Amino acid sequence: xxxxxxxxxxxxxxxxxxxxxxxxxxxxxxxxxxxxxxxxxxxxxxxxxxxxxxxxxxxxxxxxxxxxxxxxxxxxxxxxxxxxxxxxxxxxxxxxxxxxxxxxxxxxxxxxxxxxxxxxxxxxxxxxxxxxxxxxxxxxxxxxxxxxxxxxxxxxxxxxxxxxxxxxxxxxxxxxxxxxxxxxxxxxxxxxxxxxxxxxxxxxxxxxxxxxxxxxxxxxxxxxxxxxxxxxxxxxxxxxxxxxxxxxxxxxxxxxxxxxxxxxxxxxxxxxxxxxxxxxxxxxxxxxxxxxxxxxxxxxxxxxxxxxxxxxxxxxxxxxxxxxxxxxxxxxxxxxxxxxxxxxxxxxxxxxxxxxxxxxxxxxxxxxxxxxxxxxxxxxxxxx
Amino acid sequence: xxxxxxxxxxxxxxxxxxxxxxxxxxxxxxxxxxxxxxxxxxxxxxxxxxxxxxxxxxxxxxxxxxxxxxxxxxxxxxxxxxxxxxxxxxxxxxxxxxxxxxxxxxxxxxxxxxxxxxxxxxxxxxxxxxxxxxxxxxxxxxxxxxxxxxxxxxxxxxxxxxxxxxxxxxxxxxxxxxxxxxxxxxxxxxxxxxxxxxxxxxxxxxxxxxxxxxxxxxxxxxxxxxxxxxxxxxxxxxxxxxxxxxxxxxxxxxxxxxxxxxxxxxxxxxxxxxxxxxxxxxxxxxxxxxxxxxxxxxxxxxxxxxxxxxxxxxxxxxxxxxxxxxxxxxxxxxxxxxxxxxxxxxxxxxxxxxxxxxxxxxxxxxxxxxxxxxxxxxxxxxxx
Numbered sequence: 001x002x003x004x005x006x007x008x009x010x011x012x013x014x015x016x017x018x019x020x021x022x023x024x025x026x027x028x029x030x031x032x033x034x035x036x037x038x039x040x041x042x043x044x045x046x047x048x049x050x051x052x053x054x055x056x057x058x059x060x061x062x063x064x065x066x067x068x069x070x071x072x073x074x075x076x077x078x079x080x081x082x083x084x085x086x087x088x089x090x091x092x093x094x095x096x097x098x099x100x101x102x103x104x105x106x107x108x109x110x111x112x113x114x115x116x117x118x119x120x121x122x123x124x125x126x127x128x129x130x131x132x133x134x135x136x137x138x139x140x141x142x143x144x145x146x147x148x149x150x151x152x153x154x155x156x157x158x159x160x161x162x163x164x165x166x167x168x169x170x171x172x173x174x175x176x177x178x179x180x181x182x183x184x185x186x187x188x189x190x191x192x193x194x195x196x197x198x199x200x201x202x203x204x205x206x207x208x209x210x211x212x213x214x215x216x217x218x219x220x221x222x223x224x225x226x227x228x229x230x231x232x233x234x235x236x237x238x239x240x241x242x243x244x245x246x247x248x249x250x251x252x253x254x255x256x257x258x259x260x261x262x263x264x265x266x267x268x269x270x271x272x273x274x275x276x277x278x279x280x281x282x283x284x285x286x287x288x289x290x291x292x293x294x295x296x297x298x299x300x301x302x303x304x305x306x307x308x309x310x311x312x313x314x315x316x317x318x319x320x321x322x323x324x325x326x327x328x329x330x331x332x333x334x335x336x337x338x339x340x341x342x343x344x345x346x347x348x349x350x351x352x353x354x355x356x357x358x359x360x361x362x363x364x365x366x367x368x369x370x371x372x373x374x375x376x377x378x379x380x381x382x383x384x
Numbered sequence: 385x386x387x388x389x390x391x392x393x394x395x396x397x398x399x400x401x402x403x404x405x406x407x408x409x410x411x412x413x414x415x416x417x418x419x420x421x422x423x424x425x426x427x428x429x430x431x432x433x434x435x436x437x438x439x440x441x442x443x444x445x446x447x448x449x450x451x452x453x454x455x456x457x458x459x460x461x462x463x464x465x466x467x468x469x470x471x472x473x474x475x476x477x478x479x480x481x482x483x484x485x486x487x488x489x490x491x492x493x494x495x496x497x498x499x500x501x502x503x504x505x506x507x508x509x510x511x512x513x514x515x516x517x518x519x520x521x522x523x524x525x526x527x528x529x530x531x532x533x534x535x536x537x538x539x540x541x542x543x544x545x546x547x548x549x550x551x552x553x554x555x556x557x558x559x560x561x562x563x564x565x566x567x568x569x570x571x572x573x574x575x576x577x578x579x580x581x582x583x584x585x586x587x588x589x590x591x592x593x594x595x596x597x598x599x600x601x602x603x604x605x606x607x608x609x610x611x612x613x614x615x616x617x618x619x620x621x622x623x624x625x626x627x628x629x630x631x632x633x634x635x636x637x638x639x640x641x642x643x644x645x646x647x648x649x650x651x652x653x654x655x656x657x658x659x660x661x662x663x664x665x666x667x668x669x670x671x672x673x674x675x676x677x678x679x680x681x682x683x684x685x686x687x688x689x690x691x692x693x694x695x696x697x698x699x700x701x702x703x704x705x706x707x708x709x710x711x712x713x714x715x716x717x718x719x720x721x722x723x724x725x726x727x728x729x730x731x732x733x734x735x736x737x738x739x740x741x742x743x744x745x746x747x748x749x750x751x752x753x754x755x756x757x758x759x760x761x762x763x764x765x766x767x768x
Contacts, residue, residue, distance in 0.1 A: 047695030047703045047719070077691050079704070079720030112688025113721055216675045216689075217696050290674070290755075291600045291763050298764025304496025305600075307461050311431030312601050319431045320463070335431070336463030337497055371674075373757035379675050380682025 002137030002153035005165030006188040008032050008228025011136035013143030016124020018072035018110075018117055024143035025072040026121065028128040029184055030097060031065050035229030038064035039196035040105070041204050043221035049076030050086040051106040052220060058090075058105045062193035064226055065103040067184055068093045068128075069144050070121060071169070073110040076219040085116050092122050096129040107182050107222045109146055109169060141167035144182055147260055147378065154250035156243040162189035162233040164243040168251040181255060183208070183223040185247055188231035189240055199241040200225045207248035210280070211367045212287040213259040214375070223248075256367045257349075261375030264296050266368045267352045274360035278315035282355060283366030285309045293371035296351055301344035303332040306353060316359045323356035386521025386537035389549030391572040392416050392612025395520035397527030400508020402456035402494075402501055409456040410505065411524035412512040413568055414481060415449050419613030422448035423581035424489070425588050427605035433460030434470040435490040436604060442474075442489045446577035448610055449487040451568055452477050452512075453528050454505060455553070457494040460603040469500050476506050480513040491566045491606045493530055493553060525551035528566055531644055531762065538634040540627040546573035546617040548627040552635040565639060567592070567607040569631055572615035573624055583625040584609045591632035594664070595751045596671040597643040598759070607632075640751045645759030648680050650752045651736045658744035662699035666739060667750030669693045677755035680735055685728035687716040690737060700743045707740035 004011050009031055016026040031038075040059035042052050058064060068089055075082045086106050094101035108116070131139075141151040148169050155165045170181025185200075204223055225244065235243075256265050268286050273279035286292060289309040295302035303324045310322060324332035329344045331337075351370075369375075388395050393415055400410040415422075424443035426436050442448060452473055459466045470490050478485040492500070515523075525535040532553050539549045554565025569584075588607055609628065619627075640649050652670050657663035670676060673693040679686035687708045694706060708716035713728045715721075735754075753759075 045695040047691045077720055214674045219692050290598045294760050294763035307431045308603050311429040336461055371760055373760050376678050376757050379678035
């Protein structure tokens with residue numbers, strides 16, 4: 001159901017010809033109201049794509065009536081012309097729908113440094129507008145795929161009768177900073193922009209912000225949350241935030257599960273840290289250790305590489321108090337050899353690495369993937 | 385010539401049986417004096433191997449008469465027993481040579497978390513001592529190899545008649561922090577420990593500390609500089625420091641050229657930075673970008689990934705003032721498309737990426753490698 005699960009939203013996905021493959025590459029999501037409240041989080045990369053610079057300004061206004069998204073080109077590092085193209089894209093959507101361009105968010109994804117084929121993109125907007133439907137959520141989710149092998153959608157229903165739905169894309173360049181890909185969430189709850197912003201930031205901080213497939217941060221990451229108010233329900237904040245968090249977590253898990261070339265999804269649980277920041281720092285350091293990621297690919301419970309990664313952080317811990325479990329087997333105890341590594345079964349796709357810092361009671365979970373020859377192959381051939 | 389190029393040093397390399405392959409795995413370097421001054425730099429990883437903890441204390445004394453190095457086992461994360469093993473190793477060397485164990489540095493390299501086979505290592509020391517020779521430098525360099533395909537040695541001669549020689553090993557887990565592998569440098573210059581320390585720190589900061597093959601920092605990194613004074617020459621500081629720097633730079637370049645699974649050596653030149661720290665931060669961020677490393681492997685001049693990596697740093701720059709050249713072709717000008725990427729020739733092993741921050745006049749060079757299926761293969765099978 002994706003972005004059209006919540007009342008008040010229509011969507012469409014079409015093939016505009018931006019992708020050379022001829023696949024679907026343009027999505028439109030429209031909020032019919034009565035409310036048009038919105039919030040967004042964007043990449044913290046200082047090299048930001050034109051659509052990010054544009055949409056940051058749109059979201060600051062607190063109202064979004066439509067989101068137009070394209071795959072097949074990131075419109076990043078494209079200079080003043082790139083920004084003009086984003087502006088023209090928003091204007092065309094505004095014209096077709098009879099809204100203000102200042103309430104049209106734009107998101108792009110694909111290769112950096114290539115201009116968008118506007119002669120194809122603009123007619124694609126007209127085609128998408130003609131297809132807008134309350135059943136269009138899946139097609140929109142499909143149209144934003146790049147190297148994704150499957151489209152990603154999620155829905156949560158709140159106790160008081162509101163719905164949060166969402167779609168996301170992202171298969172490479174998954175790393176933290178804020179969001180980590182393109183995602184649009186919609187809800188029919190009747191809430192203002194400030195409340196949406198709070199719920200979205202809290203949710204992304206613990207979900208999208210903690211998936212770190214390859215340590216590479218995109219120039220285009222965008223997560224939007226739009227509220228139509230069409231359910232007439234004004235939910236309790238906690239219930240609403242929980243629904244947003246559930247959709248974000250579900251989509252984030254789907255992104256990790258579809259990461260480029262990956263054969264394993266690695267859940268890194270850091271426990272007994274002095275602070276949550278310490279736990280996140282350690283989790284990220286482990287997640288970014290190429291040698292460990294190779295070892296997991298080889299189903300090798302190489303806990304020495306976990307300790308080596310922990311040792312590069314500034315987190316509070318004593319080296320001879322560290323414990324590490326892989327899939328529940330405590331292969332490292334007190335910084336040294338623990339249970340027999342031959343007890344570790346790593347045949348399944350999901351691998352759990354638990355790092356016990358023995359320094360407090362804070363914890364965090366970071367997700368990453370293994371490093372594979374397929375990842376190398378996919379990313380050495382991408383733009384050629 | 386290696387560590388025996390300078391007068392006053394003998395060395396040996398033998399097969400003690402630590403490696404299951406039966407290859408050479410134990411090296412001994414002995415300073416016959418008249419001086420026995422020494423300096424060392426060690427991994428900044430907080431999880432330090434037992435020999436690092438031991439040798440840090442030895443070097444603090446300012447005098448080293450012998451260095452014993454083994455491959456086939458890192459003696460890291462081995463608990464109190466590991467430290468006892470290092471101590472026993474130093475004691476055996478001291479006993480055989482008639483020196484104090486407090487002047488014997490120990491270095492180990494290999495898999496983390498496995499105890500050393502002391503029943504093989506200790507007799508190996510006796511065998512190495514029996515082989516000590518002024519011609520033993522090459523054999524010592526061979527004995528410290530792990531996944532290195534070639535042994536690495538270098539020699540520089542100073543204008544006033546002194547010599548600096550050295551050997552190094554390291555093919556994976558090459559990343560900064562201080563040193564990045566095992567290296568022993570020797571000189572017959574007549575200098576005290578304080579002068580050696582200054583020259584060694586200045587040199588490693590700009591050489592070993594700026595090679596970053598895979599972003600992974602070892603638990604065992606050790607670089608030692610020993611002076612015998614046997615030439616009778618007390619060189620000018622600058623001439624001596626230059627010779628040390630030359631040997632370190634040569635060895636560092638050899639390490640990058642032999643990095644595990646690599647097919648390209650990537651020289652990242654960051655120019656026109658506001659500060660040297662900014663230049664190093666940007667160079668490292670580019671060096672650690674897996675997507676870029678894959679692109680270089682595919683001979684794809686994907687400058688968007690360079691900009692994306694620069695954008696994650698805190699260095700001073702304006703995104704629309706950034707320029708990037710790959711092998712001399714300025715494919716990115718003012719943060720946008722520059723010269724035709726088809727002009728870039730990436731067929732050769734060495735690839736030069738120049739990042740112009742347009743923010744000052746500081747610069748730095750960081751070396752890294754491409755990311756390859758062979759790297760994945762070699763590191764997913766390492767401990768199995």
